């Protein structure tokens with residue numbers, strides 16, 4: 001069988017298919033594997049895991065389901081969400097069995113409970129997962145071959161069934177004949193024309209996505225009769241460094257950072273869903289805000305070290321000094337931080353009703369980074385069923401064609417919760433791998 005795209009969904013599918021006895025060719029158009037998965041920083045959501053239990057967090061797939069539906073404004077396809085929340089804990093265990101460290105649990109926006117799993121030291125989740133998947137693929141070298149710089153251009157069909165792909169390789173066009181095809185090409189966040197076509201209000205926005213996220217799988221699937229769903233549902237991430245496209249993970253807010261405007265004032269519950277926080281930032285002077293945190297937050301989250309190394313973070317010995325460096329009112333920022341620390345102590349945010357306030361911002365040094373929203377996740381895509389089969393407009397499956405990950409639509413509805421994308425891609429990547437292997441065997 002052939003898998004198009006070597007990100008998280010593609011490699012999860014390839015490894016699972018190989019575990020089920022299949023021989024797999026993976027084509028990847030970029031010179032490296034990983035896709036957007038390699039950029040994932042925050043975590044992977046799963047509810048009811050032993051890692052949550054060890055931290056005294058009581059959670060369940062049912063609460064995860066309710067949060068996901070609410071976060072997506074109930075536009076999500078319920079059976080796809082059920083599959084994701086029920087299978088996510090097994091997906092985490094599977095990744096751990098392949099060598100990934102996902103034992104740390106944090107909170108992300110829109111989640112009732114902390115359920116975002118990542119490495120113990122707070123480092124980024126994507127590289128950790130890709131390392132484990134790559135090692136698993138390498139260990140099955142006799143079954144899995146990965147072709148880099150090989151861009152799929154067309155799905156080959158015979159008698160209404162998918163039977164392979166055409167691709168542009170390093171040395172010209174190739175054809176891969178296969179008993180099943182899995183599309184795992186990711187979303188279209190790095191295709192500004194496609195973004196503007198489906199969501200005109202996002203014309204001209206920057207993106208957090210890798211350059212290969214251009215929606216190829218969606219276009220190829222549509223050409224063979226696949227139905228598309230919710231293409232206009234495109235998420236912006238609220239905290240992206242202006243003009244640089246570097247995303248500051250939601251984990252920073254999860255660990256206690258606040259957002260302030262140029263008047264030095266908070267203006268939103270920082271852990272609201274991404275659409276709400278994005279909109280609130282765009283309403284502030286200049287359409288940007290400052291993410292402000294202290295040494296304790298930095299100590300708790302290793303991902304912050306990368307931002308410091310990248311020269312993105314302003315630091316100061318006091319809140320007043322920080323305000324000066326940011327050219328905002330010193331007294332106003334000091335008053336805001338003092339008021340917020342009071343809310344933490346009282347366990348009640350009297351201003352914006354923020355529920356998760358990890359700790360007071362009192363430990364010097366103090367830090368800030370300017371942020372603005374950018375295109376982050378394309379929630380729409382190819383319509384699939386719970387077996388990851390690609391569906392036509394009439395709801396029937398296209399035989400031999402499967403899809404998983406951000407190329408698909410419907411799991412996240414009108415707004416994706418932080419940590420749910422990685423859950424989605426691993427869960428449906430594994431399902432696609434399993435079912436495609438079974439299809440290949442039966443032929």
Ligand SMILES: Cc1cc2nc3c(=O)[nH]c(=O)nc-3n(C[C@H](O)[C@H](O)[C@H](O)COP(=O)(O)OP(=O)(O)OC[C@H]3O[C@@H](n4cnc5c(N)ncnc54)[C@H](O)[C@@H]3O)c2cc1C
Nearest residue numbers: 005007009035036037042043152186212405406419421422
């Ligand atoms: C900066 C950033 C941080 C994120 N953090 C998180 C997080 O913490 N938690 C979370 O849940 N989600 C997060 N997300 C979202 C999540 O990472 C993605 O939704 C997810 O990784 C997509 O996985 P995928 O396998 O579907 O696609 P990708 O990982 O993007 O892989 C798709 C691959 O297909 C390749 N490809 C595309 N077209 C073709 C073609 N024609 N032929 C061959 N190959 C092709 C691409 O080059 C790419 O390598 C983040 C996203 C970004 C951008």
